[in-house]
Structures are given as C-alpha cells and as structure tokens.
Amino acid sequence: MICCIYPREGFSISSKKTVKNVPCVFCGCLCDDIALEVENNRIVKNINGCSLSKSKFLNHLEDRLLGPAVRINGILVEVSLEKAVAHAAEALTSARRPLIYGLSSTENDTHQEAYYLAELLGGVVDNTSSVCHGTSMIGSQESGDPLGSLAEVRHRADLVVYWGSNPQFAHPRHISRYIRQPGEYMQNPKKDRKIWVFDVRSTATSRIADEFFQIEPGTDLEVISVIRALVRGHEMDIDRVGGLAIEDLAKISEAMKSVRYGVFFYGLGLTQSKGQHRNVDAAIRLIQDLNSFTKWVMIPMRGHFNVAGANETSTWQTGYPFAVDYSRGYPRYQPGEYSAVDLIRRRETDVLLNVAADPVAHFPRDALEHLKRIPIINLDPKRNVTSLIAEVNIPTAIAGIECDGAAVRMDGLPLYLRKIVEPPEGIIPDRDVLKLIIARLRMVTKR
C-alpha cells in the first residue's frame, strides 16, 4: 500500500493561492486565524498555526488510505466504492448489535447521517467523548453547567485555573491566544491576570503558571470538596488533604472568592482520574457556590476539534449527548451500558462502524481482544491502527481541509469549516459514504 499521495499531474504552477481565516481542525480551540498557502492542490505553508496545526495541515496527504478495500481471506483487497459500501451494508444489516463510534474528528453533517443510520439499524451510536469528557456531561446532568466563553475570558478574567489540563502541550495556543492577550477590560494580562495550575505533576503549563498546586493522584474530589467547604465557611478538622495544607487551601478559597471574574478550565486529569464524573460534579458545585460571591465560569478543555459538536448534534436529535441506544426504536441513554468501551468489553457489539476515530489504538486491551474478532467497517482519511484490522476500509475526505462542514469550539461556538483543497481522486466526504450505506441499507431491507 502506498502511504503518501502526491498531487495528480496536470496542475499548473499558477494554481497557487493563500486562504485566510481558516479554522484549524485539530483541537477544541478551533483557532480560525490560520492562513494557508496552497500550491498545486497541496498545502505548503501554515501561518499562525501551532505545531499540531502545522502537522495536520501540511501532512494532510501523508499516510492516506488510497481506496476502498475489503478483507477477503484475511487480506485487504482494493475494491470499488460501490462494492465496499455493499459489503458494509451487508455486515451492518446482519448484525444484532451494531455500534457506530467516533465522530469527533469530522463535521456535524456526518453526525446526522450517523444517527439516522443507527436509528435504521436499531444500533448504538457513541462518540469519543465517552472516553474523555463524557464524564463532564454526566457531572452536568447532576448539577448543571456554568459555561463560559473564550472572548469573555480574555476580556474579563483575572484568575484562570487549569485543573488536570496541560494546554501548553495539548492546546498549544490556548494561553497565547486567549489568556496572555489583553482584553477590553484587562489591558495588562501578564500582570493582572493570574494563572493557577492544579495537577499531579509538574507540566509545561505548570512551569509558566503564577501558582502551581501539586496534588496527590486521585485526590481531586477531596481537594475540590474541601475548597468548596471552605468557600461555604465550614471549618476543617484535618490538617492536609491531597498533599495540600488546609491553611493553603483556605487561602486558595479566599482568593477564589475575591477575584473579579474567575474561569475554571478542566481537562482529562479531572474527568478521567479516580472519581470521574463525581470530580466534575464537585467542580461544578464549587463554581456555582463561588457565583454567590463573584463571577465564575468553567470551560472543558475539549480535545478533538469537533467532539463538542458531536455532543451537541447528538443532544438535539436524541436528547442525549453520547452513548445512545436505538435498539428499542427510540433513543435510550446509559453511559456504562451503551458507551462503546463497555459494550465491546461485554462482547455485545458484533459489528463496529468507526467514523473518524481510531478505537483500536485507544481502547483498553480487553476491548481490543473483542474488536479483533468482529468485523470493523472503518471510515477514516488516514491509515491508522483500526484500518489495519478492519474488514472494510473506506477512505474519506478530511473535514475542514478537503470538504466543508461545521464544528463546535470547546466553549460552544459553532464555526464553518472550509474546503481548502480537493480530496484525492475518488475520495468523498464521510457524510456521503454514510449516505451511500444508508441508501444501500434501505434497498436491502426493502427487498
């Protein structure tokens, strides 16, 4: 298999252009100030993007899956799109408990097709938030969600907390674009805006923070609960919690009450460590309590560029943000029961349709054991670990580079993604592949 495709012959040298204000399709920041230089249908320069953005845009033609392929006698054989679609539809119709998973690294129209397909199949549809910020959703279902927005943070926040999150590594422009920039009511952010980091170890972010509070692993819930108790004026009868002295926590809680506008950014260190949704729930309750004293908001540090969109589209169509089961003909929601890893671990899933994710690379070992045994239909632009064991691979166009669409930023802002270059020959967006599968499915079931 060839791993890298170069532009087809015949492009004239004059096909050179610069596209400005392009939303970056890497992380949940969706920075939309990227300028791209395009030559011969190939992106050659990314201006303003961070290192992650540069690698995504500049390498968009690397490691591509070339054409649809179906595994025959254990070997992936290139076939026509029509054949691959027919094979996929066949596998899905014969499944008893199909699972559609992924969706976070593609655009919103694809999600809508995926839900429709899941509904027709009576299957389950889940997005990658079930292994990242799904717990944040569950926390908000307990308590609510005092959500902030990024320009408001830049204009007004005088205290920025990063809890269990390392933006310098995972969201490289988060701090330079929103936190260190002056805002309308924050002219000197370097001096007047404080950054606090709570984490279990020193990180690239903690090293540039004004304060770093190192807590013991797995104690987030206790530490947040104690801060909350102190905010509410309770006295503690212990000296330390999570490695921090109560006097220090008292100072922290006083400072949090006395700022003008605080923001609490939180990452997987909070959502996926011991306590999971209880941690987020406690953080939400803390922020709600702080609003009795001053203004506080919180924003989850979403990873994939459109994982927030996957939650939103799922919510407006089904009522639920992830882990939705259609087996009874209406949407049901139960993380732990209908979430992808749990279904696969229990060996319920008998066909997996993966859309724009790489579950084989990221799921736990016992889930992998089962994934190796079942047919996987893989829709992704690139060669990834899932594609190596898939039964059907259908390569797709990269959303936001080779096809347009909409995505949602970590704070809920929707942005329109641009088509910058043509996809490689014969390759279509994943929404169109799903439409073909749906059409094929309807034909089969009608018969």
Add this chain to the structure above:
Amino acid sequence: MSDGIVLRNGLVFDPANGINGEKMDLCISDGRIVEKEGAGAKSIDLKGRIVLPGGVDLHSHIVGSKMSLARAISPDYHRLDPVPRTKSTRSGVGYTVPSSYVIGYRYSSMGYTTVIEPAMQALKALACWEELSNLSNLNTGLMPMFGNSMLTFHYVRDDDLNGLAGYLAWVLRAVGGFGVKAVNPGGTYAWAHRRNIRTLDMEVPDWEITPREITRMLCKAVELLGLPHTLHLHPNNLGCVGNIETTLVQLEALRDIRGHAGRKQIVHLPHMSFESLGMVDNGSPVWNDVQSGGCQLAEYYNKNEHFTVDLGQITMGPAMTMTADGPFQFSLYKMTRGKWASSTVDVELPGGGGIVPYEYRPSSPANSVQWAIALEFALSIDDLWRCAISTDSPNGGPFSKYPLVISWLMSKKQREAWIRRLHPLVLERSIISELDREWDLYEVAITTRAAPARILGFSMKGHLGIGADADIAILDSKTEDTDLSKKPNRIIRLFERTYQTYLGGQKVAQKGKVLTTPYGHVSTIHPVLDESDWNRMEKELEPLMNSWYSHSFCNYSVPERYRLPFERKSILDATAISL
C-alpha cells in the same frame, strides 16, 4: 404541482377576514389558498368540522444552544417521554425539552404551522440553522438578541441611532434573523460583574448608559429600519415580586416613539405573566407578598395601544426555565438548589443566560398566584388583536400544554375546577375567581392565529384569505360540539390532536399522527441599505469585531449552504434611511 385540494363543508373561523363560524369550502393549489378549485382537484368532505388557519406561535424556544444545554442536562426528563420512530417520523424524546424532530411533530399534530424562536444568540446562528434542518413540519423564524451586546452599547453610548440601525441590519442579514430581541437590557451584561440592573435609570457597568437608553434606542432603530415585527422586549427586573411597576415604567418609556409607516405598535412584551408580578400594599419584594399584576397590566393595555403582548401562561407541572436573563436564572437556582446551567456568549451576552429545571406546583402559594396572572390579564382586556397565547415554552410549561391553556380561557368551569386544586392564596391575591368571561372559538382563533401573525407582520399567515399560505388546522369536531365552555375536556381533546393539519397545502398530520415530514420555510428579513451605508457598517464592524470577538469577522455570517434550502427572504428596502 397537482390540481389541488378542496376542503368542503368546513365550519371556518378566520378572524382576519371576519369569518366567524361560516360553513364554506376552501380551495388549495400550489401551497396557497385560491379562489377557484382546479379541474380535478381532490375533494375532501369535512362534514362541518371546525377549520382554523394554522397555529402561529410567536414566542417558543425551539432551537439554539440554550435548548441544547437544557436537553443535555436533563436525561431524567427525557426518560419519562421516549418517542419511537414510525414509518414516517424519526425517533426522539419529548417532555419539557423535546428533541428537534419531536418539536415539529408535536406542533404539527396540534395544528400549529408557524413557530418563532425568540432568543437566538446571533453568534451561534449557524448551529440554529443546522438544527432547523432537523426540525420539519414548521415554518420558523429566528430572533437574534441585541439587548446586552457590546456593539449595541457602543452605538448607544455614542448616541448613534443610524449606526445602531446599521448594526442590526448587518446582523440580521449575516445570520438570517427575523426580528430584534432584547432581554433584560444591560442587566445581563451587568451579570458579568455579578450584578443585575433592576431599574431603568441605573447605569450599566463599564458603559455609562442605562437600560432606558438601550431600550429606547433599539426600539427607534427597529422602527427606523421598518422591520415587520416590533422590538421584542423581555424587560428588566423579570421574575421579581413587584416588577409590574418596572414593566409599566419601561412600557411608558417607549410610548412616545413613533411607529414605522404609521403603525401604532412599537414594542412586543412577551410572556407577560413573568413581568406582571404585583406586590401587596406595604409589602416587600419577597414571594410571600406576591399578588397578581394581571389586572394592572390589563388596565394599562386597555388605555395604551403602543404594545402587544403574549401571555407566558404558567401551566403547573414540570417546566424548563431558560432565558438570556442570567441574574434572574441564578436567583431561581438559589431558590430551587437543583441544577443550574448558564452560558456566556462572546461580546453579545457577557453575563450569560441561564437554565434551571423548575416544577410549578399547585400547592405552592406563589405558583398559584402566578398561574392567575396571565388568565386575569387575558380575560380583562378589550383588544385581543394585540394579544397571543403562549407559555413561553418551555418556561411556563411545554407548548404541548396549549390545549389546557385554551380550556382555561374558554371555560369558567375549568378554571373553577383548577382553582380548587390550587393554593387558596390565589383567591386572595387575584381576582381570577370573579371573572366570568369565557373566550369563544373566534377569540381563540384570534389569539392563536390571526393576532400573532399580524404582530409578526406576516401577511400570508394566520388567515385563510385568497393568496394566504395554505397552512390549515381542522379540528375533529362534531356538530354537537356547541357550548364548549361546559365541556373543558372536550376543548383539550379538540386542540390536542387535529383532524388534519396542512402545511403549505400538504396534509402533514391526521388525528394526531404525523403523516409526512416536509420542511417549512425559515422567514428572514434582508434589509438593503444604501451601498455607502453598507460599506460604512462593514468598515466599522470589521475592526470592532476582530478586536472584541475571539474569532474572525469573516467567519461570523451563516453560509448560504445552510440557509438556501429553507430561507424565505423578505427584502426590506432601507435605502431611504441615511446612516
């Protein structure tokens, strides 16, 4: 298109054309009501069933990020009302915040054909348009909010009315808006400072302007542009006992503004039940001292013609409160101590709105008094053409409770039955039990069809005259359905499920079942300014937006791709105004 349909022998109530229960035939062709039936038109004998124009709801939250947020935090609600897929419809959930498809189906089976989303965050309009592509069976329109935008404040502070009008026009075009909404002007902004602004002349922090100035200027700008719908104003101090005084002051503050092209109305007051909370004499603004302000507003309404109203009737039972009034929502959360969600929006809603699940309980003295407010108002006003039925869905209760609301308005017997279930304070703090008036079908047709369409400025909706959109609701009534006021349960049944609902001439629902799921249109207003004025706006807004927002100016507008399939654009010639 086909040769059309003739609906024969309907008992037609069409107040806009003065038709009050006349037996007649209606001809439909190409989605419109026409004069003569085409050769080969399909004839349907209605056997004397009641025929109304399709329902028009001018204030119901159906799309947008606050709906998504409310849905996301409420799996406990959704589980109570799963909606399975059928051959013709998609699955979803119902209850207080239904999923997108289910909203369309439920409205459709109740005979509603047009619903306006009254609180769109302009910045997040793209998501609304996407969501509308998953909401069939309804015509809609989106009203962006301007009451707390820093850009509005910028023009108000400079006392630049033309600039403000230009900004409104620019946003309406960019995002596909229908009208101009303001929520707690200045007050939600102040919430970014953890404050509220409860009176008209208190200064907005950072800006040295007041809610009075913001409201007046927005109102003037809407009239200057000549938008078909007036300023849609959720006033300051909402949800606070005694706020009827603030509401009257705010209405009074606009009274002298001249309407566009001689129209008398210049402001719409939505969900009046929330802003007509009275206070007992020598009381204090606490819930123990609440009394109905419905009569007080009715008295003012009967004397002054410059505003229109919708009810925001409280329906008892579960609801989902959601407003762009952050401080109000927080105070509600402090009372309930349940869930509280909120979200700030860059530049346009700095303090942020809020969402609090709430249950109105008949045993609660305050909720019981609140229940009486809108009814007291509706039964005391003279001119129903300025009044529309709403529950501010889902704030006062979901829109699916409209049949119950109609039964309260049509039947004293029904009100008495409900008063017996409510807290006795309702008798002491309102005059609801003394009101004998009962609306008839004609009056219901005015306030659910003709009046809301007229208030919105729709000439093709809310009536069944020649040329109107063939949006029609046929009730499954029998000839013996007279004297409905004695049979409240019959009223509910009639309005709960129509016999047939037509959208654009297409039969979409029958006996509560949705048959087909065509998409209605999304009405937008497209103001056309003089070219130099438009250039001025672009030149001014680009640097302001680039410096204030966290995304780029050129990514603000909703691309055509999302709008084209649904948009019904009304070109508004505003070239005569000079910026």
